[in-house]
Amino acid sequence: MAKQVVAQIKVQAPGGQATPAPPIGPALGQHNVNIGQFVSQFNERTKEFAGMPIPAIISVYKDKTFSFIIKSPPASALIKQAAGIAKGSGVPNKEKVGSITLEQARAIAERKLADINARDLEHGARIIEGTARSMGVEVKK
Secondary structure, eight states: OOOOEEEEEEEEEETTOOOSSTTHHHHHHTTTOOHHHHHHHHHHHTGGGTTSEEEEEEEEETTSOEEEEEOOOOHHHHHHHHHTOSSOOSSTTTOOOEEEEHHHHHHHHHHHTTTSOOSSHHHHHHHHHHHHHHTTEEEEO
């Protein structure tokens, strides 16, 4: 018989650098989950992402055990990394802060294809281009 899921928790932490501090500690603590065990497993599975924010979905079971799924980094973090910028623009329609190429947008879409709502790679690339434009990052053809 399958374990009964009591809660699903969505958290986002830096890859390989998660700590029991908020938001992870309180979210898991209210369900009596071993926070240290989650943090060590999360850091082990995400060490190659080195500081990039990584979303995770944690399923907490009735016997206080857990399992979690690692998602791909947010599109905005990947775009900032590709453009070499620290943050997006405050007024993206007037002030541009960087640029990426169409090939970079396609590579980001390929990396996120499992996590975004796109029917194919071309559609995924268009979604990434829209995200980049809303951050004040130009997409050069």
